[in-house]
Each structure stands twice: as C-alpha cells, then as structure tokens.
Amino acid sequence: MGKIVIDPVTRIEGHLKVECVVENGEVKEARTVGNLFRGFEIILRGRDPRDAQVITQRICGVCPQSHAIAATLSLDSAFGIADKIPDNGRIIRNLIQGAHVAQDHVLHFYHLAALDYVNVADVAKYEGNDSQLNSVKDFIARGELGPFLPRYEGDYRLPPEVNQQAVAHYVKALEIRRIGHEAVSIFSGKVPHSVGVVPGGVTSTPTPDNIMAYIWKIKILQDFINNVYIPDVMAVAGAYADYAEIGVGCKNLLSYGMYDLDGSSPDYSTRKRLFKQGTVSADLKPGGLDANKIAEYVRHSWYEDSTTGLHPSQGDTKPQYGKKDAYSWTKSPRYDGKVYEVGPLARVAVTYANGDPAMKEMVDGALSALKAPASVLFSVLGRHLTRALSAKFIADSLEGWALQLKPGEPAYVEYEMPDEAMGMGLTEAARGALGHWIEIKDKKIANYQCVVPTTWNVGPMDDKGQNGPIEQALVGTKVKDEKNPFEIVRIIRSFDPCMACSIHVVTPKGRDLGQFRVV
C-alpha cells in the first residue's frame, strides 16, 4: 500500500494538500487538507456592518465580486431594503458579477487546468507564421521553461497541431480575461477587490457611454467563449474520453442561484434568477432548497467538537489544532445531513433540471455533440463542460441586461441602519454556492459566518464518516503511474478549488484565540 502526497496542489487558489492511500493502483482513501488559517470572522466582529463587503472580498482575490454581492445581499436583508434596491442597482450588480464569473471560467480552463492536458513542448515543432506562437517557440528554445516545467509526464494525448493551437489560445485567453476584468471595472472601479457594490445598490451610475463600453468588451469575451473556449473543451473531451467516467463525485448537487432577474421579493430563495436555486441528484429531478437545512460539521477539522452541526447563523467555531482524528482547517458543510457538491456543474444541472429552455437546449446540444448521456456531467469532463456552458449562459445574457439600464435614474437607495438585525445573503461564486450570514448588535457586527463553495467541495470527512465531495471523487480512481498522478490532479482541478475561500472561519465566542494551546 502506497501513499501519494501532493503538497502543495498548484494551479488552484491557495494552500491545499492532498493525501491518497493507493493499493494495487487504486485510490482507497483520500484526504484533502486545508493548510492556511487566517480567522476572518474574528476580524469582522465589532466592525461597522457596512465594512463587511470590503473585508470579505479579501477572503479571496479570485472571486471578490461574489463575496461583495453575498455580503451586500445579507446587509440589504438585515437593513430591511432587500426589495427596495433600484433596478439600476440590481442590474449593475449582475453586470459586475456576470463579467467577473465569465472571465473566471476562462481563466480556470486555460491557465489553471489546461496544462494537465496540453503539451506546451509541441510548440517547439511549430512552423507557421503566428508571431505569438513563434515567441513561445523562442522561449522554449532558450531552455529556461519556468513555470511550464517540470510537470507530470506521460499522458499528453492531443496531436501537435492541436497542442500548438491550444497554447495560442492560452496566450489569447490571458488577454480575454483581462478584458473581462476591464468590463467589471467600468461599474465597480477596479478589480480585484471592487468598490462599486454596496448595501443599497451600487456607487456607480449608468451612462450611455459606460453601457456601450461594457457591451463591446463583453462581446469580445462572448466571442471567445463561443468560438474558442467551448470548442477547446470539446477537443479535450474527445482526446480524454475516459475522463467522462473518472472523478465522479457524490452526485448530489446544490445551487443558490445567481443573477436576480427581479428584485421585488425580499426573500432571496424565491427570487427569479438566471441560474435557479435548488438541489438535484443523479436522476436530474429538481429538488427544493431550504437554507435552514445547512449545517457545518467539525469532527475531522481542527475545531472543538462542541461546535459541530451548527447552522451558519448560529455558527460558533473554536480552533483546536492537533485534535485527534482531525486533519484540516476546512469544516464540512452538509445539506440535510448529506454531502453536496457545488459549482458550475451544480448550477447548470439545477437550472437544467428546472426546465429552463435555453439551458436545456445548450446542455442537450453539447451532450449530443459528444454522443454522451447526461450521466457524464458528474465527471471531470462534465465539470469542465458545464463550466464552459455556465460561461456562455452568462455572457449571452449580459448585453441584454446592460441595455435595460436607465441612465439618469438612481442605482442606490438610502437606508437607516438598525441597531439589531440578522441578515442572510445567498449567491454563487464562480466555484459554486456562497452564503454570508450576519448578526448585528448595537450597529456593529456581532457574528459573521461565510459558507463558501470550496468548503462544500474540499471539506474533510464529517461526523457520520461521510467523505467530502473531492475525497469521494478521488476514492476508487485508478492511478496509472504513481510518480505522475495525473488522475488525482485532474480530478481536484476539475472542481476549481479556492482555498483562501474555504478557510476563513472562526468565531470563538467569549474566548481569546491566544488561549488555545496545542500540545
């Protein structure tokens, strides 16, 4: 019996270690270990509630916009103005989060995932006139290939000309995602860590010139997604068809939904959203979502057992590093006691299961092009495919929304901050379901909890001994070459983990963290 330890897992956000016990070439046990703890929720306590959207964006520099949205949704609800945000404010928030998530999916496929499938070295054989490719060829000829070498070897399957084209797309995608960020900044000031989204709406105002500037940046992004990104995912799917069976996870999926199409309901769980709220399992039948059924477990996390099984609004976390049988700083969120995977796969599948016609056409079209049944969605390739389709679904909506903006009308509403209130904000980050819960006392933050996508996916075993989604996806995987465990990193990266997000928690009520001594 051997053990494969990958520490750090690179080309993800943050600090993750993975340990797999391998017997006869098959993963028998898997552990995902979160390796950094910062203590965000402690830092938030006692602060001005409005500052939550500034501070929580710093949980993650990859998806700050989604934290800003979740924080402001929770503040809007705490301040009693969830249904009073002007349409301009609601739409601009969608435009900010929309351009952001779409570019993030491009970044994930090309800059984080692709090097597991694409052989950069094939550019050395390139004979054409593409100046970008020739500059990469010169780079290879000079021989110092950091950061592209070293790498795992032995399983690059695309033909040389496809690899060459993919490298050209890698370079192009750097520019595309930059333009995506430019579009975000039109309404949000700057990216990462934007300033535009605030309780009450947004700080920026729509003008005809910024609407037009936004639309034309989005068209560039949309064109790339439709004509380059999706075809490249299909090409990878063709050459790595076995990955339609590899990395199947828990098959329970959960989405909070994203992009409010109507702001008139104060209850986010009943809002009309572009991506639907809900759950689905292997049968792809729509299931409901009741936020009261979410709880976080810590039996195998470095927190005191007394804090296990709490709903996030009551979240109370006490670090206990070195606890017996614990192995991660990440907690284990569960829905109704069961393991759920979140991410583009979940939001696409939930929207599909709820019968959204545009989503159905898109997913069915892709599956029929691959000549594959819907069950392949739950795999490594399924995650890449649904991420690309999620990008398309968003990018195709943005121009229409931008044209609904009304210059000259407000994008912000004033409010009175209550002395005491509770709030909840549910949305999706690029990587899946994101929830913020706030409790306000004396106009200050009394308690703040975030349950973020990667915590759902990368969390360790729970109190019942159920492995987290990534652990489940790893167990049973055949590893062809333990020195080059492609299968393991391809599975992990298909989830697009974001560790900075996943470990941010801690609210030791009434105790100073300095008192926790670990033997």
Add this chain to the structure above:
Amino acid sequence: MVKELPVVYLQTAGCSGCAVSLLNVASPTIKNVLIDQIAPGVHVNLRFHPVIMAAAGEMAIEVMEDTAEQKKGEYILVVDGAVPMATDAVYGAIGERDGKPVTMIQRVTELAQDALAVIALGTCAAFGGIPAAKPNPTNAQPISKVLESAGIEKPLINIPGCPPHPDWFVGTLASVILSGLPTADDLDDLLRPKAFYGKLIHENCPRRAYFDEGKFAKKFGDEGCLYELGCKGPITYADCPLRRWNSGTNWVIGAGAPCNGCTQPEFPDQTAPFYEKLVDVDLPVIGAYWASKEEK
C-alpha cells in the same frame, strides 16, 4: 546570450488578489513578462508560482529549493501575503519536509536568506494588511518583521495595495532590470517606490476642486467630493487617479466610491470604518470654503 532573472513567488497568508492583479498588467502584458525578453537580452524566469506553475507537490517544492541553492544571490523573492507568526498552531504551511509541514515563516526565512532582493507585494506582505487586522488572530506580520526577527538584511521593496496595481510591480521590476536595485532615494520611509507612491490620492484627484469648494456628495451617486462618505484619499499615497486601474478603464473614485486607504500601513484598522468621514486629520487649507472654516 539571454540573461535569466530567476524569480520565486511565494504566497503566504493572503487571498491571491495580488497574483490576479498581476495578470491584468497591460503593457507589457503578462505574456510579455513571462515568455518574451522583457528587455533586450533579459528574460524573467518565474520558476516558482503556485497559481500558474505546471508542477505540483514535491516536484514544485524541489524547484523552489533548487532555485535557492543553484541561483544563490541571484534570484528575486516575491512574497504576497502576511506571515502567521503565532506559535500555538501551524496556521500556514507550504509543502512538507520529512513528512512534516514547513511553516510559512520557515519558507520566507530560508528563501530570503539567499535572495538578491525581496519584494513584499501587497499590503499584507508590506504592512500586515487584512490578516493582521484586530485582533490579529494568527499574529500575522509583514515580511519586514520576519526578516528582522531572523536577523536577515536584504534589500526590501514594499509594493502595497489591496491589491497593488500591476504596474507598480512590473514597473519596479523594470527599474531593477534597467537601472539596478533601488537606492534609498528611490524609496519612501515605508520602502515604497516614490515613483508610484510619491503623492497623495487627494493631490491628483479629479474631484479635488469639489473638496476645495466644499461641495460634498451626501449619498452615493451624487456629484461632489466623497470626503464625507468616508474617502481616505487625503491620507493615502498612490497614483491611482493618474494611472487608473484595469488598463486605465476606471478607478475607485471614478466609480463613485470612497478610497479606503489600501496602500497604507493604517489599512484596514485605522482607515475603517470605510464609509465614515476621516477624523483628526490635518488637511491643507485651500479655497474660500476651507479658509472661512479656518477663520471660525
């Protein structure tokens, strides 16, 4: 013969926002920085960067450790993130040695020891930033503190910002390549390059005329200076109003939001609450509005 400038980019207690911001550099592009000769005969050889490198696990750690050994005194160490220095738990680790996690403080110390120079990228690395905010649960400290406590004397450049503008980093790299390491005159007393942090936001703000006239925005979306909505531009050193962000597309005050002072050591505790007016600040008296206040 192309000269290779080896760079090791370490992430500690941060959020990757600095790394993502760096991807946004417009001219040169990030591709120019990493692939091309950034200046004739010079190539930036980014050997270790956890977010973009192909290698993972031990293979990646070997690259990091080999660079320190083989390129002793030649490589630039870039650190984004603060360093958790609390000793009651392992709050941050990067890779393993002999089956044990190697703490971030160990990594920074070892790599800084043999570096040509150290760049603390972002406010966390430069001043502690968000992880070091009250009550600083992990005793997060800036790179300067880590070097000081280990007795390491290396040229250190702070490039704060949450995140920093990519030009501030690439511009600093350009200056190292074209003119050598910065002299004491090139940096301010917080070790920030004066070229980027030499002036207050307030000095170059396009809404400055409103401030001088005493015309203040009362709510978001209003015309006027954002001072009363919490703008920290009057105490924040950075060239955002001139350089603007995301390829010059916009910037914080351009989106109608107050500056939150993110390039300052005071960020976030002393620049928060972010939407409350600054208190106890001496501001220059300019214009009729402020002169009349002064008389009273």
